[in-house]
Amino acid sequence: MKNKLLNPLALLFGIRNYISQVVGILVISIWINFVWITPVFALFLLVYKIASYFTYRYSILDNQLLVKHGIFFKKELHMPYERIQNIHRKQWFFLKPFKLEEVIIDNASHSDSNIDLVAVNENVADLLENKKAIAINSKPENKITKSDVNNNFDAQYKISNHSMNLFALTSFRGLFGLFILFEFYQRYSFAISAKYKDAFFNYLGSKGIIIVILEIFILLIIAFVVSYISIWIQYYRFTLTKKDGYLTFSRGLLKKETLRINIKRIQSINFSQNIIRSLFKLTTVKITIISDRKESTNTKDPIVIPVLNSKNLYTIANQFFDNLPSKDPKILGQRAYSVWLFIRNSLWTLLLPLPLLLNGNNWLTISFFIEIMILFAVIFNGFYRYRHNGVKVIKNDDLVIENCRFFNRHLHFINWHCIQSITLRESIWMQKNNLAHLKISERRGDSSGEIISRYIDADIAKRIYKWYQS
Amino acid sequence: MKKLPENVKKIWMQASIITFICWILFFVVSRFLLAFIKWPTWISFIVLGIGILELICELSLIPYRYAFNKYRIAEEYVEIQKGFFFRKLSSIPIARVQNVNLDQGPLLRMQKLNSVDIDTAGDNHRIEAVTHQEAQLIRKQVMDLAMEARNEK
The missing domain is CATH 2.30.29.30 (Pleckstrin-homology domain (PH domain)/Phosphotyrosine-binding domain (PTB))
Incomplete structure (x- = not known):
């Protein structure tokens, strides 16, 4: 296949971008009283988009993928098959009847050299996978046909409706949505005129606390329902398959995403639990992989199993990964004194509700109430972080390291070979109590990731440090 | 373990003096600015104070920094x-x-x-x-x- 054009539907994808650019220009032109520039610009941009569509050509050669594009400045992107790191496929539901999909090929470099084929036939990705396998093994592999993929695999996990519900119900995404809304308000509140703001706060102040709490509650429920639905859409029919040393996972209702990863490329495995999930003993399995800068965080450490009960967590996870233990490892290094340190370090959050007091006396009770809630959260956080904190070396030179961030508990499994460096940190006050932080750096996405276990026993931390050096 | 060469102390000293000069510049500029926006000018002495404190701290910590x-x-x-x-x-x-x-x-x-x-x-x-x-x-x-x-x- 040489010098092929993308499918004309690729132009459709450009429309959204096009409209937003035109609207942007329109706004600026109104600002500077220069409105007639907009249609001219829109026309030029349209011509440019169509021209750039026709100049974008890709060729699948014997040893590399070649992309040529550019109108005035011609560019050629060469991607040898053995350099391909991940092949990421995305298919919007309306492209399915046309057997088209978006294929993103990344080579884990720091520069913007990943290739994004916006709309190509479904077999292109298969072809590339095949070519890549041939290039790496330098011997031809049996062609993967559609029927093969379905029956022949080493292990497979399909999410059931029940676990899907559990996953969606125990997600904190709704709260995040509220948080983002709040951030927006903080940032753009200057744009809202003071009159409306006063009116709003007077309105809130005139009603009792109960009404305010009720309103917050309703807002929470709405956010929760939205997050529930969005998770269903995103993770619809989640499937994880292991075959020939590759993990393939696909998900999505409106947009089906498929990613195929070489198991050897996995940097670390992460069992994570948010606070609700840890209450119900549910665990999410994530992995850390090397990918490109352009990839979103969603694919930087992709979720490979959305939710698993802790009863069958290790049995199922062991089917997909070789280096996991058969049961929960007993983590070492917790020190009771760290409870106080964790609490002390988060005491500053008590200052957060103080600005509420500026709004008048009506807020005194509310802010007092919030202070008490925060204090409880801080104390709980201290105990929670103490309980889930520590390190251990298990068989085959694997390091288990556990930590908590924002009430999210993470249990990382990382092999000696995947640890890039290890750092021991201690202050002189910590030294008196024989405590230390242990920081491990790994490759993650296009740069580095850090895993830190804080305030653990210094002797154990030093033992890990010695283990790493040998 | 090996220590850094002896004259790194000189570099740290020079670096802290340079930061101090920056603080002094900041102090002078802030005096003018504060007068310009009609704020009390004594605020700029806080800037100077922080600068001096930093200079003293950095200079006195050099031997420790070298040792560790x-x-x-x-x-x-x-x-x-x-x-x-x-x-x-x-x-x-x-x-x-x-x-x-x-x-x-x-x-x-x-x-x-x-x-x-x-x-x-x-x-x-x-x-x-x-x-x-x-x-x-x-x-x-x-x-x-x-x-x-x-x-x-």
């Missing part, structure tokens, strides 16, 4: 230790080292020193100052060992 900045190039790993109040001890296996870079700022150049950056695929670590010959030696040694380790695999 060490490094070691071993057969299989590089080890770097830093800090007095907040200690940091890092270990980088030589097999993971991707690159060794030598840097030299104006202050380092005056003392004929180099700083050495050791990059892995994930992060990078820095030895603050070594003599020029030592830096070349470290680079050669680490890169040779890294090559060897990679070829063995």
Whole structure:
């Protein structure tokens, strides 16, 4: 296949971008009283988009993928098959009847050299996978046909409706949505005129606390329902398959995403639990992989199993990964004194509700109430972080390291070979109590990731440090 | 573990004096600005105070900083230790080292020193100052060992 054009539907994808650019220009032109520039610009941009569509050509050669594009400045992107790191496929539901999909090929470099084929036939990705396998093994592999993929695999996990519900119900995404809304308000509140703001706060102040709490509650429920639905859409029919040393996972209702990863490329495995999930003993399995800068965080450490009960967590996870233990490892290094340190370090959050007091006396009770809630959260956080904190070396030179961030508990499994460096940190006050932080750096996405276990026993931390050096 | 060369103390001293000069400039500018926006001018003395405090702290901590900045190039790993109040001890296996870079700022150049950056695929670590010959030696040694380790695999 040489010098092929993308499918004309690729132009459709450009429309959204096009409209937003035109609207942007329109706004600026109104600002500077220069409105007639907009249609001219829109026309030029349209011509440019169509021209750039026709100049974008890709060729699948014997040893590399070649992309040529550019109108005035011609560019050629060469991607040898053995350099391909991940092949990421995305298919919007309306492209399915046309057997088209978006294929993103990344080579884990720091520069913007990943290739994004916006709309190509479904077999292109298969072809590339095949070519890549041939290039790496330098011997031809049996062609993967559609029927093969379905029956022949080493292990497979399909999410059931029940676990899907559990996953969606125990997600904190709704709260995040509220948080983002709040951030927006903080940032753009200057744009809202003071009159409306006063009116709003007077309105809130005139009603009792109960009404305010009720309103917050309703807002929470709405956010929760939205997050529930969005998770269903995103993770619809989640499937994880292991075959020939590759993990393939696909998900999505409106947009089906498929990613195929070489198991050897996995940097670390992460069992994570948010606070609700840890209450119900549910665990999410994530992995850390090397990918490109352009990839979103969603694919930087992709979720490979959305939710698993802790009863069958290790049995199922062991089917997909070789280096996991058969049961929960007993983590070492917790020190009771760290409870106080964790609490002390988060005491500053008590200052957060103080600005509420500026709004008048009506807020005194509310802010007092919030202070008490925060204090409880801080104390709980201290105990929670103490309980889930520590390190251990298990068989085959694997390091288990556990930590908590924002009430999210993470249990990382990382092999000696995947640890890039290890750092021991201690202050002189910590030294008196024989405590230390242990920081491990790994490759993650296009740069580095850090895993830190804080305030653990210094002797154990030093033992890990010695283990790493040998 | 090996200590940094003796004249790194001079560099730290010079660096802290330069920061102090910046603080003084900031102090002068803030006096004018405060007068301009009609705020009380004594606020600018806070700036000066912070500057002086920082100068004293930095100068008095130099001997400690010197005593606790060490490094070691071993057969299989590089080890770097830093800090007095907040200690940091890092270990980088030589097999993971991707690159060794030598840097030299104006202050380092005056003392004929180099700083050495050791990059892995994930992060990078820095030895603050070594003599020029030592830096070349470290680079050669680490890169040779890294090559060897990679070829063995």
